[in-house]
Each structure stands twice: as structure tokens, then as C-alpha cells.
Amino acid sequence: xxxxxxxxxxxxxxxxxxxxxxxxxxxxxxSQIVLSFVAPSGRAHINPDGTLxxxxxxxxxxxxxxxxxxxxxxAISLVYLVVxxxxxxxxxxxVGGVSRRLIPVWIALVALFAVSIMYKRRLGLYGKLFxxxxxxxxxxxxxxxxxxxxxxxxxxxxxxxxxxxLSGMKNKSPGTPVRGAEDGEYLWYLLGGDNLARDVFSRVxxxxxxxxxxxxxxxxxxFMVGITLGLPAGYYGGALDTIISFxxxxxxxxxxxxxxxxLVTPEITAVGVPKYMAIVLFFFPIIFFTVLLNSRYYxxxxxxxxxxxxxxxxxxxxxxxxxxxxxxxxxxxxVYIPGLPAALDIFDMSPGILVVFVSVVFVNAPTVxxxxxxxxxxxxxxxxxxxxxxxxxxxxxxxLWEILPNARGPLIVxxxxxxxxxxxxxGTLGFFGLGLPPExxxxxxxxNDGRKLLSIYPHAAIAPALSxxxxxxxxxxxxxxxxxxxxxx
Amino acid sequence: MMLFTAICLTFVVxxxxxxxxxxxxxxxxxxxFRMSDEAVNSWLSDRxxxxxTFVKFGRWxxxxxxxxxxxxxxxxxxxxxxxxxxEEERVGYCGVLQGYWGYSLQFKDDVSGLVAAxxxxxxxxxxxxxxVMVPMALIVGVLAGMREGSGLDRSLSTFSITxxxxxxxxxxxxxxxxxxxxxxxxxxxxxxxxTAMDDATFANFTLPVLTIALYGMGYIARMTRASMAEVMTAxxxxxxxxxxxxxxxxxxxxxxxxxxxxPFTVIMLQFPxxxxxxxxxxxxxxxxxxxxxxVQAAGNNDIDTLLAVSVVSxxxxxxxxxxxxxxYVYLNPRIRIS
Numbered sequence: 001x002x003x004x005x006x007x008x009x010x011x012x013x014x015x016x017x018x019x020x021x022x023x024x025x026x027x028x029x030x031s032q033i034v035l036s037f038v039a040p041s042g043r044a045h046i047n048p049d050g051t052l053x054x055x056x057x058x059x060x061x062x063x064x065x066x067x068x069x070x071x072x073x074x075a076i077s078l079v080y081l082v083v084x085x086x087x088x089x090x091x092x093x094x095v096g097g098v099s100r101r102l103i104p105v106w107i108a109l110v111a112l113f114a115v116s117i118m119y120k121r122r123l124g125l126y127g128k129l130f131x132x133x134x135x136x137x138x139x140x141x142x143x144x145x146x147x148x149x150x151x152x153x154x155x156x157x158x159x160x161x162x163x164x165x166l167s168g169m170k171n172k173s174p175g176t177p178v179r180g181a182e183d184g185e186y187l188w189y190l191l192g193g194d195n196l197a198r199d200v201f202s203r204v205x206x207x208x209x210x211x212x213x214x215x216x217x218x219x220x221x222x223f224m225v226g227i228t229l230g231l232p233a234g235y236y237g238g239a240l241d242t243i244i245s246f247x248x249x250x251x252x253x254x255x256x257x258x259x260x261x262x263l264v265t266p267e268i269t270a271v272g273v274p275k276y277m278a279i280v281l282f283f284f285p286i287i288f289f290t291v292l293l294n295s296r297y298y299x300x301x302x303x304x305x306x307x308x309x310x311x312x313x314x315x316x317x318x319x320x321x322x323x324x325x326x327x328x329x330x331x332x333x334x335v336y337i338p339g340l341p342a343a344l345d346i347f348d349m350s351p352g353i354l355v356v357f358v359s360v361v362f363v364n365a366p367t368v369x370x371x372x373x374x375x376x377x378x379x380x381x382x383x384x385x386x387x388x389x390x391x392x393x394x395x396x397x398x399x400l401w402e403i404l405p406n407a408r409g410p411l412i413v414x415x416x417x418x419x420x421x422x423x424x425x426x427g428t429l430g431f432f433g434l435g436l437p438p439e440x441x442x443x444x445x446x447x448n449d450g451r452k453l454l455s456i457y458p459h460a461a462i463a464p465a466l467s468x469x470x471x472x473x474x475x476x477x478x479x480x481x482x483x484x485x486x487x488x489x
Numbered sequence: 490m491m492l493f494t495a496i497c498l499t500f501v502v503x504x505x506x507x508x509x510x511x512x513x514x515x516x517x518x519x520x521x522f523r524m525s526d527e528a529v530n531s532w533l534s535d536r537x538x539x540x541x542t543f544v545k546f547g548r549w550x551x552x553x554x555x556x557x558x559x560x561x562x563x564x565x566x567x568x569x570x571x572x573x574x575x576e577e578e579r580v581g582y583c584g585v586l587q588g589y590w591g592y593s594l595q596f597k598d599d600v601s602g603l604v605a606a607x608x609x610x611x612x613x614x615x616x617x618x619x620x621v622m623v624p625m626a627l628i629v630g631v632l633a634g635m636r637e638g639s640g641l642d643r644s645l646s647t648f649s650i651t652x653x654x655x656x657x658x659x660x661x662x663x664x665x666x667x668x669x670x671x672x673x674x675x676x677x678x679x680x681x682x683x684t685a686m687d688d689a690t691f692a693n694f695t696l697p698v699l700t701i702a703l704y705g706m707g708y709i710a711r712m713t714r715a716s717m718a719e720v721m722t723a724x725x726x727x728x729x730x731x732x733x734x735x736x737x738x739x740x741x742x743x744x745x746x747x748x749x750x751x752p753f754t755v756i757m758l759q760f761p762x763x764x765x766x767x768x769x770x771x772x773x774x775x776x777x778x779x780x781x782x783x784v785q786a787a788g789n790n791d792i793d794t795l796l797a798v799s800v801v802s803x804x805x806x807x808x809x810x811x812x813x814x815x816x817y818v819y820l821n822p823r824i825r826i827s
Contacts, residue, residue, distance in 0.1 A: 029644055036641050063640050250497055253806045255761065257768045257780075258799055261787030262502065267510035424656045431658045431769065432784070447662055451773065455680050458666035465659040473654035480650065 004175030004188055008093030010083055014076060021072045028066035035059040081106075089188060094175045097190045098201065101157050105147040112143060125412070128485040135481015141474025145467070149212030152205035159186035160199040162206040162441045169193035171457045174200075194446070194460040195453055203441040204463050210442035211471065214353065215422045218360040219415060222422075225284045225361065226368025228291075231399040233369070234376025245373070248366035256363055257428065263359045264434040272330045274355045279323055279330075281361050286315045295396040322349060356435040360425050364418060371414055375407040382406075409486040413479050420475035427468050443468045491807045495800065496550075502799045503546050506792045512538050515790050519594055549591070549796065551584020585800075591793025595785060600797045604782065608801065610686050611767055611778035614697060617689075618763065622702035623709070623756060630713025631748065635740050637718040646714065652707035657769040661700040665773075668696065682774040697774045701766040705759050709752055716751040720744045750820045757813035761806045 007015055035058055047053055080092070081099045085106065089097030099106075113136075120127035129135040151157050160166070160178075166189075168179040174192040178185065191200040233241040251259075263274065289311055297304035323329055329337040349357070379385065380403060388398050429435045430444020438445065443464035450461025505511075515538075516529045524532070533539050537548070547553030583589040590600040633645035652660075666672070669680035678696050685693040720726065721744055729743050768780030775781075779798070786794035 032640050033644070036636075036639065066640070246494075250494060250501075253494060253498060253761075253803050254799075255764050255768070255783070255802045255806075257765055258502075258783060258787065258795075258802065261784075262505040265511075265787075265790075267514055267790070268505065268508065270510045271508050273505075273508075420654065427656060427658060428765075428769065432772070444658070447658055451662055451665075454662060454665045455670045456672065458662075458670045458672050461662045462666050465662045469651075469655050469659050472656075473651060476650050476654045 003173070003177060004089055004097065004190075005093045006175070007080065007084075007095050008087070008089070008091055010080070010087060010092040010096065014080065018073070018076050018080075021069055021076060025066060025069040025073055028062055028069050032059070032062040032066055035062050089190070094190055097175075097188060101159060101190070101201075102148070104151050104156055105144060108147045108151075109140065109143060113140070125482070125486060128488070129478075129481055132481040132484050134477050135485065138474045138477025138479070138481055141470055142478055145208050145471045145474070146212050148205055149208035149210075153209040153213075157205050158199075158202040159188075159190060160202045162198065162202045163439055165197040166193070166199075167197065169199075170197040171195055171453065171460070172197075173457075174459055191463045192457075192459045194449060195457070196449075200446075200460050200463050203446055204443070204467050206441040207443045207446060207464060208467065208471075210353075210436070210440065211423055211426060211468075214357055214360070214426060215419050218357050219364065219419045219422050221281060221285065221357075221361045222364035222368050222418070223411070223415065224288045225281060225365040226372050227404065228284050228288045229365075230369040230372025231376050231403060232395075234373040235380055235395065235399050235403070237377075241373070244369070248369045251362070251366045252370075256425070257432065259363060260359055260429055260432070260434055263362070264355055264429065269351065269355055274358045275323070275330045277358045277362060278354060281358060281365075282319055282322055286312065286319060289315060291396050292400050295394060295400055298394075325349070325351075352436045352440070356426065356429055359429070359435070360422055363425060364422060368414070368418070371410070372407070375410060376403050379403045379406050413483045413486070416475050416479035416482060420472040420479075423468065423472050423475070491811070494807060495803050498803045499796055499800055500546055502796055503549065503792075504542055506790055506795055507538070507542055507545060511790045515594070515792070518789065547584075549584050549793075551582050551586035551589070553582070553584075590797050593786075593791050593794045595789045595791040595794065600793045603794065604779070604797045604801060607777065607779045607782040610776065611771070611780065613689065614694075614701070614767065614771075614776065614778060615763065617694065617698050618701045618705075621698055622706050625702070626706040626709035626756075627713055627749070627752065629706070630710040630752065631717050631740070631745065633710070634714040634717025634748065635721060635744070637721065642714075646711070649707040649710040649714070652703045653711070654707075655704060657700050657704050657766045658773060660703055661696070661770060661773045664696045664700060680774070682776040686777060697770045697776060700770050700773075701763060704766055705763055709755055709759060712755045713748065713752040717744065717748040720748045723747075750817070753820055754813045754817050757809045757816065760809040761802075764802055764805065 005011065045053060080095050084092035084096030084099035085103055086100075087096050088100045092099070113130075116123065116127065117130050120130045129139055148157060166178060169176065169189055170193055172189055172193040174190065176189050176192060177187055178189060189199050189201070191204065194200055194203070229244050233244045262268065263277075268274070290308065293308055293311060294304065297307060376399070380398075384406075385398055385402055388402050393402075426442065427444035427447065430440070430442050430446070431448045433445065433448055436442055436445055446464040447461050447468075450458070450464070454461055512533055513529055516532045517524055520528065520532050530539070537545065544553055588601075590604070592598075593600050593603055596603055629645050629649060633642045633649070636642060655663075664678075665680040668675050668678045670676075677692075679693040680696070682693050682697045684690075685697075726739060726743055729739050734743070764780070767778065768783055770776070771778045771780040772784055779801070782794065783798045783802075785791070786798055
């Protein structure tokens with residue numbers, strides 16, 4: 001069987017047009033930049049009815065030209081994807097093959113966007129996101145990877161097993177047909193094979209799940225820790241603030257990579273250090289929610305007591321199942337702390353993921369703490385805080401129900417940026433081979449594997465590198481869009 | 490305060506590297522991998538590793554007496570193995586305070602010389618990175634910020650967002666693949682900077698410098714843009730425009746100086762982040778500098794080297810914080826005068 005080309009039969013028609021458009025777009029953008037300095041702005045002239053109109057001028061023309069060319073490039077890219085999905089790999093090469101595998105993702109994305117845009121006036125800040133182009137692009141990129149990750153985990157998109165090695169496929173270039181494929185097996189390695197003859201496409205899809213699984217939750221935990229410590233530090237000030245700030249600065253003064261090396265090496269894991277950290281860090285959400293609900297409802301004991309019992313019970317059970325594994329919190333050579341019996345332990349985090357999760361939370365929490373503390377310092381001088389104090393509200397009510405909601409704008413924006421940063425950190429861990437097992441399909445590890453043969457077979461490292469780039473870019477754009485829209489309020 | 494922070498940090502590193510599994514690995518690395526537990530123990534206790542952590546830390550600092558073990562066969566092991574000194578004078582205090590940074594078991598060399606040499610290499614890299622990154626970032630930021638919302642602003646902002654979204658290990662991999670792999674075939678630059686340590690040329694130094702500079706650049710450029718855009722809406726700029734001052738003159742003479750105060754702080758605080766980039770890039774391009782040393786020392790639990798490396802990096806971080814505070818006051822007349 002012939003190896004696939006990148007765009008197949010579709011490309012013979014579209015490729016030349018696409019290339020011309022790309023070159024044209026680059027030239028138009030360049031001329032736009034040059035003309036913005038050189039060309040005079042369009043002269044104003046007076047219309048017969050007395051209104052003023054500015055002529056477009058060469059600079060304006062270049063702006064228009066580049067807008068049309070850009071729309072053209074976007075349109076052709078869409079044609080590649082849509083027609084590619086219809087024709088599949090036989091008709092439209094690798095792009096078609098990938099696009100056809102991603103059909104469920106396309107459907108989910110289109111459905112999500114259609115529903116969101118239809119009801120955007122009723123959806124608050126989330127709906128406003130769909131007023132900004134940048135925000136929509138960012139949200140689209142992010143949701144694309146979320147869907148790829150989730151559906152990939154459900155074995156919908158992957159073409160081969162991400163761990164199995166097929167003979168004769170080592171370092172093969174993208175689009176190579178699988179040697180001796182049997183019925184029901186996918187016929188190609190769409191994005192080639194890596195240095196252990198595994199399918200790069202399937203590994204990238206599976207790797208997306210590792211990120212989607214860890215990054216948002218790790219960021220959420222970091223926010224819980226940062227908020228729970230940052231609010232009182234900013235609100236009370238004094239010795240409490242000094243001590244916590246000192247510890248936060250201490251952690252921030254470490255180079256991140258040194259910290260990772262200290263926390264994540266197998267020897268440290270053997271002592272159980274990540275476990276202890278997990279026991280401490282995972283406790284913060286319980287404190288957060290308990291204080292949050294208690295400060296709101298303590299005047300109505302009939303609501304508060306059952307609510308707290310349910311919430312604390314659920315959270316505490318989740319905490320126990322997360323932290324304990326094989327019936328013990330910590331089980332090393334020297335220390336054994338018994339935990340939840342294995343029979344009740346419904347959810348186990350694999351040790352590799354736990355270590356990575358904990359260290360990422362640990363690195364992120366001090367920065368969140370500083371942001372929250374700064375916001376709390378600013379907001380506590382406002383009139384509505386003074387009003388609440390005069391009403392006789394408790395300090396925790398003021399912190400969690402007056403200050404926190406008013407700090408949500410910057411916090412939401414930072415949350416998006418921080419997920420991106422967490423993704424980068426996860427990649428860094430993988431790049432240095434720390435934490436996750438060496439055969440793990442996450443992007444950092446795959447880049448690390450691929451970089452050894454980078455100058456001969458770059459495809460194995462480029463695919464995860466571009467994926468990571470697009471996800472983080474999407475998160476940054478999303479944060480930008482959110483910031484823009486929340487400032488408009 | 491700075492000193493206290495530094496001591497706390499080094500103690501944390503010291504504690505983590507002196508945990509028993511780490512020491513066991515060290516012993517097996519140095520002795521042989523099939524050592525029995527007793528052999529490991531005696532190897533460690535002969536070299537003072539099994540003592541109390543605080544005592545060991547004191548020894549490293551130079552406030553406690555160095556260890557000395559006399560074996561049954563009469564050979565003497567001492568912490569201070571400075572061969573210039575006569576045998577009798579080697580006992581005593583030999584820690585950081587005495588200028589003795591320890592001995593690297595991984596590289597079989599004195600740590601101070603080792604770190605100094607590697608720092609020199611990294612200094613060269615960082616110097617060129619700064620020369621490339623700072624002017625480029627400021628130009629991009631000023632150009633984007635002077636006409637907020639224009640086409641130029643949007644294209645430059647997209648560019649700077651993209652660079653901040655590209656960590657070094659992604660851009661480095663892409664650069665190597667595009668510019669030096671045989672698959673693409675450009676082969677303009679070299680994918681390894683090993684030769685650049687002695688003889689940095691355009692071919693072997695461009696990619697590492699570009700990789701670090703790009704990631705740091707986007708952030709500085711965005712800060713400069715924000716500060717420039719804010720200055721351009723100020724009253725005195727409007728006054729200048731109404732007076733009829735030409736646009737280039739407004740940007741160069743009225744706006745630029747005030748717009749550069751905020752980015753200065755950002756540039757100084759960028760140093761610690763650059764340190765991260767340096768570690769990644771030096772590993773990726775196999776350039777034997779400070780970051781490479783950190784990875785080697787951490788990977789092999791080379792305690793003395795790791796401590797020296799962390800002391801240096803912590804001081805870099807704290808020093809840049811100090812400089813940025815002082816520089817901010819110096820640059821901003823409003824704070825200086827009040």
C-alpha cells in the first residue's frame with residue numbers, strides 16, 4: 001500500500017491556492033506594518049452634505065487586503081477539515097484521516113458553540129465570551145483539546161493502542177501504512193511511528209487526557225490553598241501575614257526545576273514525602289468549603305447542620321479515597337499510617353500522577369496566595385466591607401462572601417492563565433523524565449523521547465510540541481478574551 | 490532577611506538530599522551497586538553522613554567541626570581533604586564560611602571551581618540572551634502600545650501571546666526540527682551548542698539564544714505594551730498632540746521614558762524565569778553550563794554541588810528582587826521625591 005501524502009487528492013486542487021494565499025497574507029501583513037510608518041493617513045474630505053469622510057489610503061487598503069486574505073486562509077483550512085472528514089484518508093491524505101478520526105470532536109464542538117451562542121445573553125460572563133473573537137478562538141482551542149482528551153480516554157479517536165509496538169513501524173514518517181494490518185485494524189500510522197514503533201497520533205490523543213485530567217484540578221487545588229491562606233493573610237495582616245508570606249516567598253525563590261528534582265525523584269517518593277504533602281494540601285478544600293458554608297449559614301442552624309454534615313462527609317470521604325491507597329495513608333519501609341480500608345477505597349490515584357499532581361499544586365499555590373493576598377488588601381478598604389463590619393458580620397463571612405466574590409474577575413482570568421502554566425509545568429516534568437512512568441503518553445515525556453532523534457526523525461517530537469503549544473495558546477487567548485469582557489462590565 | 494531566606498532554602502535542599510534513600514543511592518553510586526546494607530551503612534557513617542542533620546548542616550556551613558574517621562587499618566578519612574595543607578592541619582572547620590564549598594562526588598572536582606566554570610558559560614549565554622531579548626521586547630511593546638487597537642498592535646500582540654504560550658522545550662524542539670534537521674533540510678544552524686562553550690559562532694549559538702529569548706520576550710513585550718498604552722492616554726500626551734508635536738516626537742520624547750518604568754521591574758523579575766529556561770535549553774542543546782550542572786547534580790544526588798547550585802540560584806533570585814525594588818525607586822521620580 002502507498003504511504004499517505006499530507007493532503008492526498010484534495011491537495012492537488014487546494015494546495016496551490018492555499019500556498020498562494022499564505023504568501024499573499026504574509027506580504028500583506030508585512031506591507032501593513034511598513035505602511036503604518038511610511039504612508040500618510042488618509043486625507044479627510046468634505047462630502048456635499050457636510051459630513052467628513054477619510055479616504056482609505058494605501059495603509060487602509062493593506063489592512064483590508066490582509067483581512068480578506070486571512071478569511072480566505074481560514075476558509076480553505078475549513079475546507080481541508082470538512083472535505084477531509086468526508087473523504088477520509090484515501091481521498092484527502094493525512095489531514096483527511098486525522099479529520100475523520102476527529103469527527104466526534106467536531107460534532108461536540110459545533111454543538112457546544114451553537115448552543116452557547118444561541119443562549120449567550122443568559123449565560124453571564126461565559127456568554128459574553130462569545131462576543132469577543134479572541135475569546136472564541138481561545139475557547140475553541142481549549143474545548144477541542146478537552147474533547148480530544150475525554151473522547152480519547154474513551155477509546156473513540158485513537159487508531160492504535162498508545163503503548164503497543166508494531167514491528168517495522170519504528171521511526172516511520174507520517175502516513176506510513178501499517179505492515180500486515182489485519183481486518184478491523186487501522187491501516188496507517190497517521191502521524192508516523194516513534195522510536196519504539198508506537199503510533200504518534202494515538203499517543204498525542206492519549207497525552208491530551210493526561211493534561212485534561214491533571215491541569216484543571218491541580219490548578220483548582222492550588223487556588224483553594226491560595227485562597228484559604230491568602231484571604232486571612234491579606235485581611236488580618238500582622239504576624240500571620242508575615243509568616244505565610246515568608247513561606248510563600250521561600251517556595252517562590254526556588255528554581256522550579258530544582259524543586260521538582262527535590263520532590264519527584266523516586267528516592268524521595270520512597271520516603272513518602274509526596275504523600276505527606278498530599279495529606280496536607282488535599283485538606284485545604286475541606287477547610288475552604290466548611291468555612292465557606294459555615295460562615296454563611298451559621299445563623300440558621302437548621303440549614304447549616306445537615307448541609308455541613310453532608311458536605312463535610314462527602315468531601316472527607318473523597319479526601320480519604322484520594323490520599324489512602326492499599327488501606328494506608330503512608331506505607332514506606334519505616335512508616336506505616338493505616339488509612340481507609342481497601343474495600344472502601346473506590347478511587348486510587350496512580351502514584352506517578354499523585355506525585356506530579358502534588359508537586360504542581362505546591363509550585364502554583366504560593367503565586368495564587370500572593371495574588372489573593374494583594375486583592376484582599378485592596379478590597380478590604382472598600383465601603384461595602386466597612387458596611388459588613390458595621391453590620392457585625394464575622395471576619396470569615398466578610399472574607400468569603402464580600403471580598404472573594406468581588407475579586408472573582410482577576411481570579412478567573414488568572415485561573416485560565418494558570419491552567420496554561422500548569423500544562424507547561426507538566427510538560428517540563430515529562431521533559432526531564434520526572435514523575436510519570438517513562439512509557440506514559442503525556443506530551444512532555446513524548447517530546448523528551450523524540451528529542452534524541454530530532455535531527456533525523458523530527459515528527460515524533462513535533463506532534464506533541466505543537467499540541468502543547470496550541471492548548472496553552474488557547475488558554476492564553478481565552479484569558480485575554482475573558483479579561484476584555486470582564487472589563488466591559 | 491535575605492540571608493535568613495537563603496539559609497532556610499539551603500537547609501531545605503540539604504534536608505531533602507540527606508534523606509536516607511538518597512544517601513543509599515549515593516553510596517551505591519560511589520561504591521558499587523551490589524553493596525550490602527551493612528556496607529552502605531559503614532560507607533555512610535565513615536563519611537559522617539549518618540549524623541544528625543543539623544550537625545551535618547553546621548559542618549557544611551562551617552560552624553561545626555568537620556568529620557574525621559580513623560578506620561581499623563589506620564587510614565584516616567576527613568571532611569577537609571585539601572591536599573595543599575599538611576595532614577595535621579586538615580582537621581577543623583571547613584564549610585562555606587571558610588570558603589570551602591565541598592567536593593563533587595559526581596565530577597571528582599572541587600565544587601567552587603566547577604560552579605564558577607559553569608557559571609561563566611551560562612553568563613555568556615544569558616548575556617547574549619539579554620542583548621537580544623530586551624531591545625526586541627521593548628521595541629515590540631512600544632510599537633504595539635503606541636497605537637492601541639491598530640492592525641500593527643493586533644499582529645504584534647498575537648505574536649507576543651504566541652511566544653508566551655511556547656515553553657522552551659517546545660520552541661527549542663521546533664527550531665531544531667526546522668533549522669537543523671535533515672528532514673526539513675534547511676540545516677542553517679546546529680542543533681547542539683556543545684562547541685559553543687569554547688567558540689561561540691552564529692551557527693551553534695543562535696538557536697539556544699533564540700529559544701530562551703522568545704519565551705521571556707512575550708511577557709516583557711506585553712507589559713511594555715500595557716504601560717505604553719496607558720501613557721499614551723495621559724493628559725500631557727494629549728497636550729503635546731494639541732500643541733502640534735509630530736507623532737514620532739511624541740513617542741520618542743514624551744512617552745517613551747515614562748513607559749519604560751514598569752517594564753524595568755518586569756525585566757529584573759524575569760531573571761529567575763530565565764534560570765528555568767536556561768536549565769531546559771542547556772539540557773536540550775547539551776551546553777554544559779549552570780543549568781546543565783543543576784540537572785546532573787540533582788539527577789545523581791551530588792549533595793555539595795546541588796547545595797552550591799541552589800545557593801547561587803537563590804541569591805540570583807533575591808538579588809534581582811532587590812535590584813528591581815531599588816531601580817523602581819530610582820527610575821520613578823514620584824516615589825524618589827516623596
